[in-house]
Amino acid sequence: xxxxLILFPIFSIFIVGFIGQKLLKFDIxxxxxxxxxxxxxxxxxxxxxxxxxxxxxxxYFFYIFGLCFAQVILVSxxxxxxxxxxxERCALILSSCFMNNGNYGTPVIMIFFGAIGFDLAVIMMxxxxxxxxxxxxxxxxxxxGLSESTRQRDVLMRVVRMPVAYGAMLGIIFxxxxxxxxxxxxxxVGMIGDSSIVVIMIILGMQLAKLQIRELDLPKLSFxxxxxxxxxxxxxxxxxxxxxxxxxxxxxxxxxAAMPTGANTTLMSVQFNTKPELVAxxxxxSTILSLITLPIVLGLVxxxxxx
Numbered sequence: 001x002x003x004x005l006i007l008f009p010i011f012s013i014f015i016v017g018f019i020g021q022k023l024l025k026f027d028i029x030x031x032x033x034x035x036x037x038x039x040x041x042x043x044x045x046x047x048x049x050x051x052x053x054x055x056x057x058x059x060y061f062f063y064i065f066g067l068c069f070a071q072v073i074l075v076s077x078x079x080x081x082x083x084x085x086x087x088e089r090c091a092l093i094l095s096s097c098f099m100n101n102g103n104y105g106t107p108v109i110m111i112f113f114g115a116i117g118f119d120l121a122v123i124m125m126x127x128x129x130x131x132x133x134x135x136x137x138x139x140x141x142x143x144x145g146l147s148e149s150t151r152q153r154d155v156l157m158r159v160v161r162m163p164v165a166y167g168a169m170l171g172i173i174f175x176x177x178x179x180x181x182x183x184x185x186x187x188x189v190g191m192i193g194d195s196s197i198v199v200i201m202i203i204l205g206m207q208l209a210k211l212q213i214r215e216l217d218l219p220k221l222s223f224x225x226x227x228x229x230x231x232x233x234x235x236x237x238x239x240x241x242x243x244x245x246x247x248x249x250x251x252x253x254x255x256x257a258a259m260p261t262g263a264n265t266t267l268m269s270v271q272f273n274t275k276p277e278l279v280a281x282x283x284x285x286s287t288i289l290s291l292i293t294l295p296i297v298l299g300l301v302x303x304x305x306x307x
Contacts, residue, residue: 010104013198014284017205028206032270035199040264041167043193044133046186047126048171057123059243063236064127067257068135070235071097071227078223090143091275092220094268095282096227098132099259101125104287108259109252112298117252124256132264133164140265143274204266207280216281224261224282229293233258251301258297260286 020026072093079089099105101124109121174181181189236257240250261283269279 010201010287013201014205014208014287017202018209019205020202021206021209026206028203028210028270031199031206032203032267035196035203036267036271037163039192039196039199040133041163042189043196044129044164044167045171045174046189046193047129048168049174049181050171050186051122051126053172053175056245057127059245060123060127063239063243063253064124064131065135066239067232067235068097068131070239071232072135072139074231075227084220087143087275088220088278090139091269091278092224092227093139094136094143094265094274094279095221095224095261096232098136098262098265099128099228099232099257100262100283100287101128101256101259104290105256105259108294109255112255112304113248113252114304117248120249120252121256124253128262130165130168132262132268133162133168136265136268137162137164140268140272140274143269144272200263200267203270204263204280204283207266207270207276208284210277217278220278221281221285224278225286225289228261228282228286229258229289233297254301255294255297258290258294260290 021028075092075096076089078084079092084092101121106118106121106125110118113121173179233254236254240253243250243253261279263283266276266280266283268274269276
């Protein structure tokens with residue numbers, strides 16, 4: 001019950017978006033464009049500007065990209081054997097290779113591992129944001145249904161034009177060059193950036209309101225859920241074995257790898273029309289299932305209990 005109460009605010013936001021879409025019929029595509037191109041770059045800048053870079057980032061950088069690409073390879077192999085289309089493969093990658101270790105993972109880590117664990121969770125949130133802003137956008141654009149002759153060039157151009165990654169790089173430059181920003185500017189940046197988290201979750205609820213049970217692709221959804229909730233923690237276990245970090249940090253990285261699908265993936269799939277119904281259903285279903293799977297993972301890694 002305590003675990004559910006921790007996550008109740010997240011589900012409440014989903015419900016608001018769901019009810020709002022049922023009653024008012026919003027234009028989800030334009031809302032997702034606004035969040036992706038206007039709000040998210042401010043969040044990315046704030047995150048990278050306010051958290052100091054250290055040499056440990058090198059280990060975490062290789063870990064987060066290793067975890068992502070290991071899952072991309074597995075999804076690609078499965079898609080090849082199952083003869084899935086490029087759009088289906090990219091939708092599966094969005095559904096299973098990117099976890100929600102920000103607004104979902106950070107409070108969980110804070111409760112179970114305390115302030116020290118929270119610091120690492122924030123670092124991983126920063127790196128995950130960068131991965132989703134580059135690799136995630138690439139596969140979202142790649143699955144948008146372009147013709148083969150123009151696909152690669154157009155995909156790369158869409159990634160280059162995506163402002164979220166530039167927000168991250170600008171934040172890093174400002175931090176490394178010690179460029180000060182006034183308190184009023186940072187308040188404005190924070191208000192805009194932080195609003196993107198809520199908007200993204202509301203958009204997910206809206207997308208879920210458009211789903212029809214008969215439209216769910218259960219085989220693909222089941223595979224995505226298995227990748228995200230089961231296989232991902234085992235890949236993380238293999239990766240952290242070689243990292244020169246403390247046992248508690250290894251536990252945290254494994255737990256974060258077991259988080260549900262990141263809500264940003266729904267935003268990307270809607271924007272590029274990369275089977276948003278599959279991505280949204282995977283995001284929502286994995287979030288629901290995490291109420292069962294996360295306590296199991298926490299118990300297996302020996303996480304300290306907050307009770």
